[in-house]
Amino acid sequence: MVLVETMFFLLFQHLVLTSGNAVIGHHHHRHHSLLTDKAALLEFKKAIVYDPQSTLANWNEATRVCNFTGVSCNKKRHRVSELLLQDYELVGRLSPIISNLTGLRNLSLVGNHFYGTIPSEIALLRRLHHLLLDRNSFHGSISDSLALPSQLTIVSLLQNNLTGDIPPTFFSNCTMLKVLDLSNNFLSGKIPIEIGNCPNLWSLNLYNNQFTGELPLFLTNNSLANLDVEYNHLSGELPIKFVQKLPNIVYLHLSNNNMISHDGNTNLNPFFTALTNCTSLEELELAGMGLGGVLPSSIGSLGINFSNLLLQENQIFGSIPPNIGNLSKLVVLNLTSNLLNGTISANISQLSNLEQLFLSHNLFASAIPLALGQMTHLGLLDLSHNTFSGDIPSSIGNLVRLNYLFLNNNLLSGSIPPTLGHCTELYKLDLSYNRLTGGIPRELSGLSEIRIFINLSHNQLEGPIPIELSKLEDVQEIDLSSNNLSGSIFPQISSCIALTLINFSHNSLEGKLPDSIGELKNLESFDVSGNHLSGRIPLSLNKSRTLTYLNLSFNNFEGRIPSGGIFESVSYSSFLGNQHLCGPVAVKPACPQKNHLFRSRIFLIIFTLVIFISTSLSIICCVIAFRHIKALISAQRTETARKPAQPELVHNFPRVTYRDLSDATSGFDDQRLLGMSSYGRVYRGVLPDGTTIAVKVLHLQSGNSTKSFTRECQVLRRIRHRNLIRIITACSLPDFKAIVLPYMANGSLDSRLYPHSQTGLSSGSSDLSLIQRLNICSDIAEGMAYLHHHSPVRVIHCDLKPSNVLLNDDMTALVSDFGIARLLIAGGANSALENMGNSTANLLCGSIGYIAPEYGFGSNASTKGDVYSFGILVLEMVTRKRPTDDMFVGGLSLHKWVKNHYHGRVEKVVDSSLMRASRDQPPEVKKMWDVAIGELIELGILCTQESSSTRPTMLDAADDLDRLKRYLCGDTTATFASSLGISSSTLEDD
Ligand SMILES: *[C@@H]1O[C@H](CO)[C@@H](O)[C@H](O)[C@H]1NC(C)=O
Numbered sequence: 001m002v003l004v005e006t007m008f009f010l011l012f013q014h015l016v017l018t019s020g021n022a023v024i025g026h027h028h029h030r031h032h033s034l035l036t037d038k039a040a041l042l043e044f045k046k047a048i049v050y051d052p053q054s055t056l057a058n059w060n061e062a063t064r065v066c067n068f069t070g071v072s073c074n075k076k077r078h079r080v081s082e083l084l085l086q087d088y089e090l091v092g093r094l095s096p097i098i099s100n101l102t103g104l105r106n107l108s109l110v111g112n113h114f115y116g117t118i119p120s121e122i123a124l125l126r127r128l129h130h131l132l133l134d135r136n137s138f139h140g141s142i143s144d145s146l147a148l149p150s151q152l153t154i155v156s157l158l159q160n161n162l163t164g165d166i167p168p169t170f171f172s173n174c175t176m177l178k179v180l181d182l183s184n185n186f187l188s189g190k191i192p193i194e195i196g197n198c199p200n201l202w203s204l205n206l207y208n209n210q211f212t213g214e215l216p217l218f219l220t221n222n223s224l225a226n227l228d229v230e231y232n233h234l235s236g237e238l239p240i241k242f243v244q245k246l247p248n249i250v251y252l253h254l255s256n257n258n259m260i261s262h263d264g265n266t267n268l269n270p271f272f273t274a275l276t277n278c279t280s281l282e283e284l285e286l287a288g289m290g291l292g293g294v295l296p297s298s299i300g301s302l303g304i305n306f307s308n309l310l311l312q313e314n315q316i317f318g319s320i321p322p323n324i325g326n327l328s329k330l331v332v333l334n335l336t337s338n339l340l341n342g343t344i345s346a347n348i349s350q351l352s353n354l355e356q357l358f359l360s361h362n363l364f365a366s367a368i369p370l371a372l373g374q375m376t377h378l379g380l381l382d383l384s385h386n387t388f389s390g391d392i393p394s395s396i397g398n399l400v401r402l403n404y405l406f407l408n409n410n411l412l413s414g415s416i417p418p419t420l421g422h423c424t425e426l427y428k429l430d431l432s433y434n435r436l437t438g439g440i441p442r443e444l445s446g447l448s449e450i451r452i453f454i455n456l457s458h459n460q461l462e463g464p465i466p467i468e469l470s471k472l473e474d475v476q477e478i479d480l481s482s483n484n485l486s487g488s489i490f491p492q493i494s495s496c497i498a499l500t501l502i503n504f505s506h507n508s509l510e511g512k513l514p515d516s517i518g519e520l521k522n523l524e525s526f527d528v529s530g531n532h533l534s535g536r537i538p539l540s541l542n543k544s545r546t547l548t549y550l551n552l553s554f555n556n557f558e559g560r561i562p563s564g565g566i567f568e569s570v571s572y573s574s575f576l577g578n579q580h581l582c583g584p585v586a587v588k589p590a591c592p593q594k595n596h597l598f599r600s601r602i603f604l605i606i607f608t609l610v611i612f613i614s615t616s617l618s619i620i621c622c623v624i625a626f627r628h629i630k631a632l633i634s635a636q637r638t639e640t641a642r643k644p645a646q647p648e649l650v651h652n653f654p655r656v657t658y659r660d661l662s663d664a665t666s667g668f669d670d671q672r673l674l675g676m677s678s679y680g681r682v683y684r685g686v687l688p689d690g691t692t693i694a695v696k697v698l699h700l701q702s703g704n705s706t707k708s709f710t711r712e713c714q715v716l717r718r719i720r721h722r723n724l725i726r727i728i729t730a731c732s733l734p735d736f737k738a739i740v741l742p743y744m745a746n747g748s749l750d751s752r753l754y755p756h757s758q759t760g761l762s763s764g765s766s767d768l769s770l771i772q773r774l775n776i777c778s779d780i781a782e783g784m785a786y787l788h789h790h791s792p793v794r795v796i797h798c799d800l801k802p803s804n805v806l807l808n809d810d811m812t813a814l815v816s817d818f819g820i821a822r823l824l825i826a827g828g829a830n831s832a833l834e835n836m837g838n839s840t841a842n843l844l845c846g847s848i849g850y851i852a853p854e855y856g857f858g859s860n861a862s863t864k865g866d867v868y869s870f871g872i873l874v875l876e877m878v879t880r881k882r883p884t885d886d887m888f889v890g891g892l893s894l895h896k897w898v899k900n901h902y903h904g905r906v907e908k909v910v911d912s913s914l915m916r917a918s919r920d921q922p923p924e925v926k927k928m929w930d931v932a933i934g935e936l937i938e939l940g941i942l943c944t945q946e947s948s949s950t951r952p953t954m955l956d957a958a959d960d961l962d963r964l965k966r967y968l969c970g971d972t973t974a975t976f977a978s979s980l981g982i983s984s985s986t987l988e989d990d
């Protein structure tokens, strides 16, 4: 649907441009004049009861009508030809007086709050070309007397509350109509056959309504290229005759209706055979209908540009026909949740452009075909939940672009091929629930990009856990449970700093649990139950602030259960079956107590002995230690003396030369440019080992760049957090400075929030869901809170905005670009700026729209300034309006606009796609979503208050968002923003 929408906009632009060139006012009626048009517009204004932005303020007797906001006249300025009032928050009815504007060619009231019925008088606008009433609150049914005027080419009533049937008269005069979009309404009844009166119809969108009956054989034309009727209640057999009449169809989307295949839902062949005549077909969506039948071999004869085939959630059986390999342009093949079986022909490897292959939840029982290894464009391979048997072919290692590999829940045997380590771009690897044997190959350490999880659980793997796994620095979950793994857990596990879940349960691991486990700062769940681990429980576990699940049961742990931290909240069930463990946890026996007198005597003897021994020992130690420390200090001195000019940041990083970076980016080719900022350009690069990187090259001509470069490196070098971008390495020459960062496939938050901005289209929508937006806000808050409060050096970001937030593959947000961050000495109460001297005063702190007001008055950079930028970002996430939007002029700001309108009129400020998604939820979910949206707005407003001292800290904000996330997960005890102790309704009025 997104694609179709884009096409619609492109077409719309095209039509607007061409219509602009057409001769206007050709049949100008003398008895009409601008004066009568003005009278009609003033009458139109009277029906608008609320105009929050005073858009229509200049609609008065004193202004010439051609100068009214939103009004344009034709070239000769005889008549009003356009009325474009988009996204102005206007509330009211659409007055029938509109029909007096008989010269009107374009009418757009998109994104307002017009209610009532659509006046049938629109039928009188004989010159109307474009009628766009999207995203309003029109309700009721379309009147019988509303026949589309004959010149209309685009009609869009998308996303209103229209009900009832479409009257046949609507199409009595639609010979010019090209685009009709009635999606996201509540229209019902049959789709009228009279649509056939529109011979030039090119795109018909009726998705998400309540239409019933069969798709009528309406089209006597052959121009239709896009048909989307998904999410209705259409029934009947798959429409063969229909497609026979549509040789030029490109997008055919019929998913989620009640259609069946031929011969009583058993035969797909007639429909696919009919489709082979549609040589332009690119997308076919027939998902979620329970369609029965064998996948016919005619599938191989679909159009030469055929790219997307979505057939998931049906009852298709048999095998995949080998000639599917003919679809050389196929990009997505989704056959999830069907009844397919048999072998997969090697011909499938001819799908050389395939990027996503979903075959999960079927009945495939063969071996995994070796030929899959030839599909080198594959980014996702899901063969899970079948009964595939045999080995995992080592050729899978050829799929170097693979991000997701799911082979879980099959009957695969043999060992894990070491070549899997070549899939360096893997983010998720799931081989669980198979019959894999042998050891875990150490080559898996090659999966250095792995971010989300490795799941090898429920197999028969044996041998030790390879220490090389400690190289997986970004992996968040490792599940090796229910295997036969032996050996011990190595202390280097703490290098996997991003780990949130470790499950090593039900193996044969032995030895002690390393103390370093407590260093895993993100660990939430730790399960080593059902092993042979012994020794004491590491005290360090009580330091973890994130740990909420701990299971040490059925091991041989001994000694006292530590106290504090996680140990205060876990119950006895975390320690079951450890004979020699004692401690304060309920039910567990208290530590043994010996006879008092006896104990005190023994104690005295031991005490004396200990004192004696330790005194003598410590004297010896002191002498040794003193010598040692002295040696160390002098060594360090000579070290620093030897290379004073060497930039310290080069330590700890892989070395990289100018040549390496130039090769990696094809000589800093513009084709590889990812973005630009005032400090430099960012290129996409590939290192010889296949690692994809982002290379930020600093502009050396700008005065501060060398300093900001050094500063960025200093900051990044010290900082590690899952929501902050990590530096890989740096290259510093006198006339060239660059840093190397991980490449983020999902781009910046800016590009996700405003996906159409590069095409100059302000409309469009973002596919980010409410939960995703909330998670992103929360991630940013966590990262910023770390910078402000927990990092080794306190850092003020100074330029937080959506384009400086990157999204990794699982949509985790990472704050980037510390180029102008200032380092504050940790703990320095008077915030002395070290390393910077006075140079910071010369730096512009931040980007327009995100700069805290106090900076304008010369205030120093502060954490509260970052909080302001963060608040703007949160408001943007909810409203999908940039703070620099054209509407924010004359003292109106994003903060004021939201604050003025959100009470009672939340839908006016909230991004319409969020409102739409919310509307589709069951009532109890919708209620929670509304609360969440309200709380985000509240938080955004709090953070963007004029006075910096009343803004919350990033820690407060992070806590608040965390509670909000818990609330959405059903934790009813969670309370939030209002809980910051202030409510925006009691705030200062700015
Ligand atoms: C609208 O047009 C009708 C018929 O031409 C005319 O009688 C009426 O006065 C017009 N109304 C306004 C407000 O111009």
Ligand SMILES: *[C@@H]1O[C@H](CO)[C@@H](O)[C@H](O)[C@H]1NC(C)=O
Binding pocket: 062, 063, 064, 067
């Ligand atoms: C209307 O706008 C034009 C240019 O856009 C300007 O020159 C003219 O002065 C304006 N007239 C009035 C009455 O505002």
